[in-house]
Amino acid sequence: MNKAESSGISDQLDSLGFQRVKNFKEADLMILNTCVVRQSAEDKVRGMLGYLKGIKAERPDMRIAVTGCFVGDELKELSHKFPQVDFFCKPGQIEPLRDWLSADSLTQSGQIGRPSAGATPVSAYIPIIQGCDNFCSYCIVPFRRGREISRQPAGIVEQAENLVEQGAREIVLLGQNVNAYGKDLADGTDLAGLLAVLNPINGLSRIRFLTNHPMDMSAGLMHSIGTLDKVCHHICLPLQSGDNRTLKAMNRHYTYNHYRSIIDHLRKEVPDIAVSTDIIVGFPGETEEGFMNTFRAIEETCFASVHVAAYSVRPGTSAAEKYEDNVLYETKMQRMHKIEALQRGILEKANGQLVGGIVEVLVEDMKGGKWYGRTYSDKPLFFEAKGDFAGKLVRVEVISSTPWSLQGKLVH
Numbered sequence: 001m002n003k004a005e006s007s008g009i010s011d012q013l014d015s016l017g018f019q020r021v022k023n024f025k026e027a028d029l030m031i032l033n034t035c036v037v038r039q040s041a042e043d044k045v046r047g048m049l050g051y052l053k054g055i056k057a058e059r060p061d062m063r064i065a066v067t068g069c070f071v072g073d074e075l076k077e078l079s080h081k082f083p084q085v086d087f088f089c090k091p092g093q094i095e096p097l098r099d100w101l102s103a104d105s106l107t108q109s110g111q112i113g114r115p116s117a118g119a120t121p122v123s124a125y126i127p128i129i130q131g132c133d134n135f136c137s138y139c140i141v142p143f144r145r146g147r148e149i150s151r152q153p154a155g156i157v158e159q160a161e162n163l164v165e166q167g168a169r170e171i172v173l174l175g176q177n178v179n180a181y182g183k184d185l186a187d188g189t190d191l192a193g194l195l196a197v198l199n200p201i202n203g204l205s206r207i208r209f210l211t212n213h214p215m216d217m218s219a220g221l222m223h224s225i226g227t228l229d230k231v232c233h234h235i236c237l238p239l240q241s242g243d244n245r246t247l248k249a250m251n252r253h254y255t256y257n258h259y260r261s262i263i264d265h266l267r268k269e270v271p272d273i274a275v276s277t278d279i280i281v282g283f284p285g286e287t288e289e290g291f292m293n294t295f296r297a298i299e300e301t302c303f304a305s306v307h308v309a310a311y312s313v314r315p316g317t318s319a320a321e322k323y324e325d326n327v328l329y330e331t332k333m334q335r336m337h338k339i340e341a342l343q344r345g346i347l348e349k350a351n352g353q354l355v356g357g358i359v360e361v362l363v364e365d366m367k368g369g370k371w372y373g374r375t376y377s378d379k380p381l382f383f384e385a386k387g388d389f390a391g392k393l394v395r396v397e398v399i400s401s402t403p404w405s406l407q408g409k410l411v412h
Contacts, residue, residue: 001176009031012098030052067091128150234273237262238278240279243293280308385410
């Protein structure tokens with residue numbers, strides 16, 4: 001989401017005539033697009049703002065703007081705490097930032113402190129819904145991004161068509177809770193309906209979407225994944241815990257059995273679906289038995305990938321207010337490493353079974369002297385070949401594997 005929003009800001013800056021500089025100390029304008037999901041991330045933002053305060057003291061004409069999840073509703077309080085910042089903009093709201101930039105004298109000859117942008121990537125992001133209504137007890141997002149607000153389908157389709165015209169071959173639809181898309185739309189369009197409208201776009205090869213909440217996995221959406229040819233057979237569906245007591249404390253609104261019933265339905269509709277998930281270990285009150293419930297859930301479900309993190313207190317969330325962080329750090333690390341080892345074994349077996357077979361790969365770019373792309377089920381694959389394959393769908397024979405990627409040989 002942050003990458004997509006940064007790209008949108010970059011487009012606005014380009015249209016206003018700003019020039020990029022490599023060293024932000026030389027910039028007339030510095031824009032911070034922030035992520036504060038973890039407290040450590042917010043601490044880094046505050047540290048950077050302190051650093052910029054010193055630079056601005058030496059260069060008073062420098063303008064500083066801050067957007068992203070660091071910016072909540074208390075704009076006056078933020079302005080008082082950080083007087084070095086000229087403009088605060090709530091996450092996802094590009095228009096107020098554009099209006100401020102248009103009115104500022106910097107527009108005529110400004111230089112912007114941000115990395116140089118390249119051509120449109122093969123895989124491009126499109127935010128389709130902002131905010132979240134779920135209020136998981138560990139999560140700050142609803143308090144910073146607000147409640148769920150869906151974009152109109154026409155604007156999304158137009159953006160997708162423009163990106164394809166500029167060279168994108170895959171679009172990734174984004175949202176903090178992407179499969180809740182359309183609940184607030186008067187015309188009744190949901191994510192399944194949006195996928196159906198995007199699927200016929202000429203020149204578009206693949207469609208992905210993330211991240212999903214289990215409670216919003218409708219039967220219609222599962223059917224769309226199985227029947228629309230450009231929708232990839234890969235989905236991120238965070239479980240967070242396989243222990244019902246922990247799930248209730250997390251305010252996730254489902255049990256593990258309910259989650260498994262969703263997975264079973266999904267695999268019935270799409271037999272080759274690859275499901276990735278997120279897991280939090282060491283949530284307040286998680287017992288050894290509770291952790292083992294999560295461990296067994298991963299064994300049973302055989303996820304395509306597991307992103308595991310140790311719980312850390314996030315001030316401002318209900319978990320921080322209600323629960324004591326009573327699982328030892330060492331215990332959290334042990335549990336995290338156990339899940340990482342389990343998943344490594346699952347992936348080693350699954351990827352090994354692909355060796356000798358042929359897969360279709362959408363080539364994205366060069367990495368380490370090899371072409372890099374992903375399979376239909378989102379597995380990273382590398383191959384060596386002469387020529388320009390960026391943006392092309394190619395057939396590749398898998399010749400070796402690791403738990404994390406595949407190596408292949410181009411099939412002519």
